Amino acid sequence: MLASTIDLLVGGNRPRRSWPAQRDPERTRERLLQAAFREVYRSGFQSAGLNAILAAAGVTRGALYHHFGSKEALGYAIVEEIIAPDNRGQWLRPLENCEDPIDALIGAVQELSVQPEAVRGGCPLLNLAQEMSPLDAGFRQRLATIFRNWQDGVAAALRDGQNHGRVRRDLEPAQAAGLLIAMVEGYGSLAKNAQDAKVMEEGIRNIVEWLRSMRPPGNRKRG
Numbered sequence: 001m002l003a004s005t006i007d008l009l010v011g012g013n014r015p016r017r018s019w020p021a022q023r024d025p026e027r028t029r030e031r032l033l034q035a036a037f038r039e040v041y042r043s044g045f046q047s048a049g050l051n052a053i054l055a056a057a058g059v060t061r062g063a064l065y066h067h068f069g070s071k072e073a074l075g076y077a078i079v080e081e082i083i084a085p086d087n088r089g090q091w092l093r094p095l096e097n098c099e100d101p102i103d104a105l106i107g108a109v110q111e112l113s114v115q116p117e118a119v120r121g122g123c124p125l126l127n128l129a130q131e132m133s134p135l136d137a138g139f140r141q142r143l144a145t146i147f148r149n150w151q152d153g154v155a156a157a158l159r160d161g162q163n164h165g166r167v168r169r170d171l172e173p174a175q176a177a178g179l180l181i182a183m184v185e186g187y188g189s190l191a192k193n194a195q196d197a198k199v200m201e202e203g204i205r206n207i208v209e210w211l212r213s214m215r216p217p218g219n220r221k222r223g
Helices: 003-010 025-043 050-057 061-068 071-095 101-110 116-121 124-132 137-163 173-194 197-212
Strands: none
Touching (some): 003 025, 003 116, 116 197
């Protein structure tokens, strides 16, 4: 997760008075969305309590249904407006116009959070995929789009790196991108299960070493 997303998770959850929110519909919606993201991250979507979300946002139930219509619509907005941008910012933005995709990916991996909040709660994307994809097509399709864009973006950068001699030619970019996602999410799950940041720290080191091995022979620079 990006630092800004972690800040959102650890931000204050104190109940708010409702009258200011009624005067600013955009801010009301944003506060509902952020409060819902925190509640879903903490409790899961199915167990997330609307009363807890309303208390944290400081708004009425009527305001919630005015802006989102249903709990499912609120959940879809969490995916589209918080989780998807977080994933793009973490993984795809560093690859835009980068000189060396291996360097960019190593940087992204090394920025994976090992803060207690992130280790304890795990990856918001994977959490919702595991909980809701078997149950709800709307969640499944939206989450699949994030995973697909993640894999496609990394694969395109690796392919460009091959064309410029910075990535080994024998690698299949889409497969390597899929393996990267599997390692990142897998180590995150192991760390969450163990409730131990050291598991994630070890995972980061292992992923970085694997990424370094993707450089062509003679170009195995450190970092």
